[in-house]
Amino acid sequence: MDFDNAPQRLRTLPSWLLGQLAIEARRVGGEVLAGHGLRHGHYGLLASLDEFGPQSQAALSDRARLDRGDVVRWIDDLEAQRLVARLRDPADRRRNTITITSAGSRLLHALDAELRSGQDQLLQALSEADRLRLIALLTRALAAHHAR
Amino acid sequence: MDFDNAPQRLRTLPSWLLGQLAIEARRVGGEVLAGHGLRHGHYGLLASLDEFGPQSQAALSDRARLDRGDVVRWIDDLEAQRLVARLRDPADRRRNTITITSAGSRLLHALDAELRSGQDQLLQALSEADRLRLIALLTRALAAHHAR
DNA sequence: CTCATCTCAGTCAGACTGACATTC
DNA sequence: CGAATGTCAGTCGGACTGAGATGA
Numbered sequence: 001m002d003f004d005n006a007p008q009r010l011r012t013l014p015s016w017l018l019g020q021l022a023i024e025a026r027r028v029g030g031e032v033l034a035g036h037g038l039r040h041g042h043y044g045l046l047a048s049l050d051e052f053g054p055q056s057q058a059a060l061s062d063r064a065r066l067d068r069g070d071v072v073r074w075i076d077d078l079e080a081q082r083l084v085a086r087l088r089d090p091a092d093r094r095r096n097t098i099t100i101t102s103a104g105s106r107l108l109h110a111l112d113a114e115l116r117s118g119q120d121q122l123l124q125a126l127s128e129a130d131r132l133r134l135i136a137l138l139t140r141a142l143a144a145h146h147a148r
Numbered sequence: 149m150d151f152d153n154a155p156q157r158l159r160t161l162p163s164w165l166l167g168q169l170a171i172e173a174r175r176v177g178g179e180v181l182a183g184h185g186l187r188h189g190h191y192g193l194l195a196s197l198d199e200f201g202p203q204s205q206a207a208l209s210d211r212a213r214l215d216r217g218d219v220v221r222w223i224d225d226l227e228a229q230r231l232v233a234r235l236r237d238p239a240d241r242r243r244n245t246i247t248i249t250s251a252g253s254r255l256l257h258a259l260d261a262e263l264r265s266g267q268d269q270l271l272q273a274l275s276e277a278d279r280l281r282l283i284a285l286l287t288r289a290l291a292a293h294h295a296r
Numbered sequence: 297c298t299c300a301t302c303t304c305a306g307t308c309a310g311a312c313t314g315a316c317a318t319t320c
Numbered sequence: 321c322g323a324a325t326g327t328c329a330g331t332c333g334g335a336c337t338g339a340g341a342t343g344a
Contacts, residue, residue, distance in 0.1 A: 015173030
């Protein structure tokens with residue numbers, strides 16, 4: 001297999017392995033989302049709205065770890081497709097309150113199922129236990145950075 | 149910590165965790181390389197040249213998993229800095245034979261040390277044993293895709 | 297002719313920066 | 321006033337596509 005032909009330095013460099021697998025992950029996830037005219041950012045926004053309820057764009061940006069400027073555009077898209085509603089908050093008129101619509105909620109659940117099978121494909125070489133180990137390791141490594 | 153505020157769907161999605169940590173990895177590695185006027189692609193090329201000796205751009209492209217068109221430009225850069233030499237192969241005049249120079253070799257070893265400490269920073273939350281586990285899991289997951 | 301190699305121009309999604317008006 | 325919010329324009333590195341020239 002040609003993967004074994006990669007230089008030792010790269011094959012043992014965590015950041016390279018991470019990068020290569022992230023490319024693959026982005027590809028499989030992207031194909032699923034593209035089938036519904038969406039991108040990764042849209043999914044993160046819908047997920048946050050479903051789990052935390054209506055919230056401001058700033059809250060969405062923080063929770064889904066997306067840039068605020070990008071959130072403006074993602075929400076533009078979602079609003080145009082009637083997957084979310086954007087309303088000025090009367091209590092604080094700087095804020096928009098974003099709410100997921102029933103169509104958005106339905107689409108989210110459909111995406112969940114498709115993305116789950118995408119993950120199966122991505123991690124096909126790993127047992128269920130190994131996948132959980134991988135998730136745990138990544139989570140711990142990430143948490144240290146978000147603390148800063 | 150605000151990482152805990154991320155939607156459950158994202159926090160448990162391997163591709164999202166992978167993507168987030170890959171961003172961090174790219175940042176720390178990129179800073180090291182930028183200090184020497186290089187990018188990630190340059191490092192992969194130097195590593196391959198050091199480990200496998202002089203080789204064609206096509207071989208470099210395959211081994212370091214870089215796009216062939218991009219390799220043209222990375223090599224342009226390295227050649228301009230006298231870190232590699234590019235010679236037409238007389239036996240097959242379609243090919244360039246790329247050779248690492250002594251300056252390139254010296255720089256590579258300096259980068260190795262700096263990148264290693266960058267990885268320490270990236271994975272500071274993980275023990276040595278956990279880092280090896282992570283590398284093993286990523287390697288196995290990746291190998292399945294490169295087989296295709 | 298077919299195929300591989302190299303080169304070049306350009307596209308694309310996505311992370312990011314800086315400026316700005318509005319509102320608290 | 322300073323700080324937060326949303327908006328907008330634009331930059332940047334990097335993955336990728338397609339076409340073409342050269343030569344095996």
